[in-house]
Amino acid sequence: MTVTTPQGFRASGVAAGLKASGNDDVAVVVNDGPAAAVAGVFTANRVKAAPVLWSQQVVRGGVVRAVVLNSGGANACTGTLGFQDTHATAEHVAAGLAIGAGEVAVCSTGLIGERLPMDKLLPGVTAALEGLAADGGDAAARAIMTTDTRPKSTVVDGGGWTVGGMAKGAGMLAPAMATMLCVLTTDAVADARTLDVALRAATRLTFDRVDSDGCMSTNDTVLLLASGASGVSPSTHELTEAVTAACRDLCEQLVDDAEGATKKVAIEVTSAASDDDAVEVGRSIARNNLVKTALFGNDPNWGRILAAVGTTAAAFDPDELDVAVNGVWVCRSGSAAEDRSKVDLSGRDVTVRVALHAGTATATIWTNDLSHGYVHENSAYST
Amino acid sequence: MTVTTPQGFRASGVAAGLKASGNDDVAVVVNDGPAAAVAGVFTANRVKAAPVLWSQQVVRGGVVRAVVLNSGGANACTGTLGFQDTHATAEHVAAGLAIGAGEVAVCSTGLIGERLPMDKLLPGVTAALEGLAADGGDAAARAIMTTDTRPKSTVVDGGGWTVGGMAKGAGMLAPAMATMLCVLTTDAVADARTLDVALRAATRLTFDRVDSDGCMSTNDTVLLLASGASGVSPSTHELTEAVTAACRDLCEQLVDDAEGATKKVAIEVTSAASDDDAVEVGRSIARNNLVKTALFGNDPNWGRILAAVGTTAAAFDPDELDVAVNGVWVCRSGSAAEDRSKVDLSGRDVTVRVALHAGTATATIWTNDLSHGYVHENSAYST
Structure with a gap:
């Protein structure tokens, strides 16, 4: 298990038909609380994909109850219509979970410059919501893969609380702020400000120091969701250590599975x-x-x-x-x-x-x- | 013809045995005057080869009567002994031509980190001096090749005066000041200051805008030698135009013959x-x-x-x-x-x-x- 190892989270992964291969391509991660604090770091690329522009706004609000992710298309360089597609996806998730669209982060990965086929994506999101499960982390990690040859997940035990995570990487892998798509979850009790401190400290030493091919993505996103379900409040230092360990493990997996790499x-x-x-x-x-x-x-x-x-x-x-x-x-x-x-x-x-x-x-x-x-x-x- | 097309220059290229292939690997270009003005631009890489450190000093003096170049070894990252090898090479040329070693520029290209086999190089230089000819430019251009598949030469007619040039390139081709080895010659009448203005203006728009593989060399050197043999004094603008045209032509040839390139x-x-x-x-x-x-x-x-x-x-x-x-x-x-x-x-x-x-x-x-x-x-x- 991965993002669903910490208490308070469900996840799922399904095939919506975005990938020509027919493999899973839509994932949802839901934070059932009691809390819904969030932090995020995003690509420093000035050409930002629609889901990055959307999720930056959402994270600024400090509350995220669900993340919807798709592979098979980056929704980058798609203009106003692409941003409307991201918005519609968030609204679709929000309606299914009876929450606000402003509490739904969106991540996309795949080819730049093409619109997402919404007629396939939205039914896929519906199926993913129906499939949400407390052991759905592995399925979610699998659904966000592009050229990755294997899913990447991690778990770090904080002692009474846990950090879980999943990531996809493989190419365009040289973050200046964050890299690729990564969702981290924790059942620790922590507010958005503390999460932000921990996440920035962690990514500075981990994702920011991965440089596989020198190419910075338009879609890099790292999200950290906290449910508070463990009832334990670690110190900022403890939380930072655990989040850093989770990020480091995911980075190792990313570099180990980079496109075409033999070293x-x-x-x-x-x-x-x-x-x-x-x-x-x-x-x-x-x-x-x-x-x-x-x-x-x-x-x-x-x-x-x-x-x-x-x-x-x-x-x-x-x-x-x-x-x-x-x-x-x-x-x-x-x-x-x-x-x-x-x-x-x-x-x-x-x-x-x-x-x-x-x-x-x-x-x-x-x-x-x-x-x-x-x-x-x-x-x-x-x- | 190339560097020997302008009046007042002789050149040669010979095989000294530095290259395993047995191909020519030592070239000499001599300026027979009457003038011996020079300008040079060198790699911005802070790890500079011994011949770059030497030639920077020599060019600062404003007078260069000969350039000795070798392929088959960059003489970079070779410490004090490597610098002594460059110095000894210049002294050897100077003795053969009855000039001062401080009037001899040295250029090397090839593998970084290994000493040059002086027991082969110096006899090769002797042979090159003996072979100096007014039509030796092509031989010289051939002797400085490394992974180049063909020699690169150029001639630009200034109207009563001429600019000639030769270059080698192929790899580690991303100058920040100059690139690879390039010797330009002209029979125009021009002092060192004017040559410097023309050369810097030319390289800024040509060599500085070649970026084949993002890798900056330790040995990049571009020299411009003026013999004054035509008796014609072009304006700085005319000289800059001709030198820029010569550099542009050589750049095109470099990019056309870059390592492994299909485009x-x-x-x-x-x-x-x-x-x-x-x-x-x-x-x-x-x-x-x-x-x-x-x-x-x-x-x-x-x-x-x-x-x-x-x-x-x-x-x-x-x-x-x-x-x-x-x-x-x-x-x-x-x-x-x-x-x-x-x-x-x-x-x-x-x-x-x-x-x-x-x-x-x-x-x-x-x-x-x-x-x-x-x-x-x-x-x-x-x-």
């Missing part, structure tokens, strides 16, 4: 002058296609890593940079050190460590290699 | 609030792997283009963006417009036009698609 890469930047410097350097390496293709080729090409570091504004002296690949320090003080043939890149997990020798800050960015599979999958997606 | 893509950003905005938007599209893979797949995926525009700080309203692919306006006012099936992407040349409706500035960024060939070539380069 799951952790880029650890150490001895940076600031957190921002460490993140900038890590992201620059993560986005460098020559580094990514080298990793695909099992090539510990530290020269390309240094070239990527050199494009940043971070504090460092080029003659002091150290680089280790899977524990072998192939570069010390900006020049060749240990023999690159000692590096074993045959496994799926890769760790690149870069020491800047400019301070004490550290950050880890998670990314993937750039493979033939990525090119294939993304050159054939819409055609 | 040569011009991204034209119009009605921007400023030049900087137009360049930022163009570069963001050029670097977006989902746009690049879509183009490889002959998919006019304008949604991905809008998502890339949305990550920039440029002035625009998402609901006013227009996008044309090969002349078909598939997106108007941020939503679907003409049928995407009308777009013919079967050819090698692609034009993406984005109208921001925020001003009158325009810029064109040249890029390539992201293909299986790129992944193959760059996952196997050093292994």
Whole structure:
């Protein structure tokens, strides 16, 4: 179980016919309370999908009792009519649950630029509402998949209360605020302000540090719903820890299942002058296609890593940079050190460590290699 | 002919054994005067190769009588010893020509992080000096190739004076100041200051707007040498025009021969609030792997283009963006417009036009698609 593991939540997933494959494509998550607090973070992309524009308004109200999600279409770049489709979807959920449309968040994912087939979506939403169940989390996680090869769910035990979550990812995976679609639930007692603090702290260290392919989505949404059903009020710190752990687990699953990836890469930047410097350097390496293709080729090409570091504004002296690949320090003080043939890149997990020798800050960015599979999958997606 | 087309220059290219293939790998270009003015622009990468550090000093002196270039090794991230190798190479050229080492620019290209085999390089330089010829430009252009499939040369007739040039490119091709190795020659009469003005104006509109794979090199160098042998003194404007035309021609050749590319893509950003905005938007599209893979797949995926525009700080309203692919306006006012099936992407040349409706500035960024060939070539380069 996942989003329905915490008390007070029901969920479901059904096939509405939005996907050509016939797989499930509509999910609903309902918060039965007693509370209905919410927080959300959304894509920093300025081209925002209709459901993002809608859900940002809804979350601002601080109360969300239901989230409706669809795969098979992003409802992005669809203009006023697309926004009306999102509104109509929320109204449809609200009518079925006898709540207000302003308490219904909407998330969509899939191809950009096409209207959703409302004649299929709304009957699907009706079916999803009818199928709501206290063990429906797995079905919901499955219904939001696009090119994901498996559903992503998580549960973190807070001690008398729980955080659950589900996410979809795979492509266009480089959030600047949040990434992809993710719904987190908790039965902790917490108001919207506390949830917001916990969620922003968590996403800053997790989703914001995933950079699979450098491409920021129009639809990224992370929602955190609290039912209060456990009756337990954790401290903000405790809640933040649990939400961060849930987000971290989902991020690992996202990077592990990224489109076409053959490597799951952790880029650890150490001895940076600031957190921002460490993140900038890590992201620059993560986005460098020559580094990514080298990793695909099992090539510990530290020269390309240094070239990527050199494009940043971070504090460092080029003659002091150290680089280790899977524990072998192939570069010390900006020049060749240990023999690159000692590096074993045959496994799926890769760790690149870069020491800047400019301070004490550290950050880890998670990314993937750039493979033939990525090119294939993304050159054939819409055609 | 190329760099030797203007009067007053000799050049040569020989095989020193730096390349495993046995192909030519050392080139020399000599300016026989009467003048020896020079200007240069270099990579903005903070991790700079030894020859870049050397040549920056030399160009600062305003006089360059010879350029020695090698492929088969970048001499980057090689520390103090690598710098000594560059210095020794310049001294070797200087001794052979009876000039000062401070009048010899050095350029290297190839794998980062390995010392050059000086026992092969210096005899190669000797042979290159012996082979200097007034028609040696083609040989020189061939000797600086790495993964280039063909040499790149250009000639621009100024009317009584000429600009010639050669360049190598192919990978790590996203300059922020200059790109790759390029030597331009002219027999115009012009001092170092005038050459600098002309060269910076030219590279700003040409090399700085090539972004093939988003990766900035450690070795980018563009040199402009003036012999004054024509006796003609063009105006700064005339010189800038000719140098810009030479650079543009070389850029076209670079993008046409980029690693693994199946498309040569011009991204034209119009009605921007400023030049900087137009360049930022163009570069963001050029670097977006989902746009690049879509183009490889002959998919006019304008949604991905809008998502890339949305990550920039440029002035625009998402609901006013227009996008044309090969002349078909598939997106108007941020939503679907003409049928995407009308777009013919079967050819090698692609034009993406984005109208921001925020001003009158325009810029064109040249890029390539992201293909299986790129992944193959760059996952196997050093292994």
